[in-house]
Amino acid sequence: MNTATFSIITAAVGLAVMALFHWLSVDYAYFAGYTILQFIVLATAWNILGGYCGYVNFGTAAFFAIGAYSSVFWYKFHPLPIPLLIVLGAVVSGIVGLGTGYLTLRLRGAFFSIATLAMAVVFQTLVVNWDFVGGSRGAYIIHPENFELAGLEVHYIEYLFALMLLLAVIALATARTIERSRLGYGFATIRDDELAAEACGVPTLRLKLIATTLSGAFMGMAGAPFPYYIGYLQPQSAFALDYAVNSIAMPMIGGTTTWVGPLVGSILLGSAQQYATVTISSAVNLLIVGLMLVAFVIIAPNGLIGLVKESLRARRRS
């Protein structure tokens, strides 16, 4: 199946879900769905660097928040349509990703992770002290109740949902394309053994920079519409540790070596969190993530996809 067919099928599935929500006519479904889609984008983005290349990034929140705050900046400076904001958010976060790559990719393993975590703190401090985007007070983003396009009028949340759906499709299609390309093989060698990769002619530094840039850009994309979704953005919520933890946990639970892993993990964990938020309390969220992560590390260290593949292999052999 080529990328175009894949994108069309994924988009069709998403549109079917959207049609169902529309028919149910429950705004909450969009709110919950938006969060899950956002995590699909974040988890897929994280996986490009973390899963394919093996560099564990703890700074997801920073890239996400940079995307979100670039939108806040434009909102205050000169309001632009959200699709444009998404592109701008991607550009800014992508550049930050590239810079982070240059500064930190000499570090390996835990040291790289610590550096990304530190980077998140640095950016949070910058935003807290930047008055124009609201500083620590936060910023209000007022959007119209409805969105109009060519005479068609839909609830704003439906519009945001559709945008995030599009981003999820783009992210998944990109991840899948990478996986099957020369780039994907190169990423796998970085994960396995960088010295041997160089000996095989793989330009490891350049590939790692491509990975950090792409990963950062997608995280920024996911963050750009966020202020419009949440209505009030403050540094604590944009830089929340939840994003970092979730975008690591979701691919881990699903499986990090394929694009399916982050998708499955996001849907599973995202839905469980939404369910817990409504029925128990939103504070239970991180507990669920923690428990599921522990369970999966023990039962299925290669994620759900790894578990399925193993059992298929075992069945073929017997």
Place this chain on the structure above:
Amino acid sequence: MTALLHVDNISKRFGGFVALDGIEIEVAPGERLGLIGPNGSGKSTLVNCICGTLQNETGTVRFEGQALDGLAAHQRTRRGLARSFQLPRPFHSVTLADNLRIPLLYTVRAREGMLHAHSDLEARCHELLDTVGLLPKAGRMPRDLTQVEMRKLELARAMAAEPKLLIADESMAGLSHSEIDDILALLVRLNERGVTIILIEHIMSAVMSFSQRLAVLVSGRKIADGPPKDVVRDPEVVRAYLGQ
């Protein structure tokens, strides 16, 4: 005849420790050179400097007459300088076929724009696996391999880069006699196809039967270089290996 590889006065130190001290080696095209020396004599450091994993402090490595100073390891590989590692370092998360596909994708294609079609790539992978006798295991993972198969994979991967010069760094350590003969036969066949080979090895029988010329490193210096039979009788070499 100009040398394929010219290691010109290379030195490398780690802190106060001099690992290589003014090494001078020339390798002619098509030659089979053996490189021996006691543990810690600088053999692997020399390989790392030639291949770009480490950067030498003084001197120059010339390959086909061109200086390689400052080139990263992958750029040197693309010019035709391949190596196998002392301990096999396969890519663990991909199949054997993919282990070979990676150098094919990143060297041969980058160098000559060959192998465009997917089927060409597939055929070449299988051909290489067949050469080392691993074709039946093409779809298996490296963890399913035995030690000798792992060495063969390591060599096949170096061969996939279509090198002009192959440096085999102790590819026979820990193997049985028949396995050593297997690997030696593989290297000789490769050499007959025009690939220059530097063999680094402790197993003297293998080195003696393979090498046309022998160089000896001791404490970062080259103490002998010449026909194998003369070199092993050299008093200085004997002293280095057996003590006085």
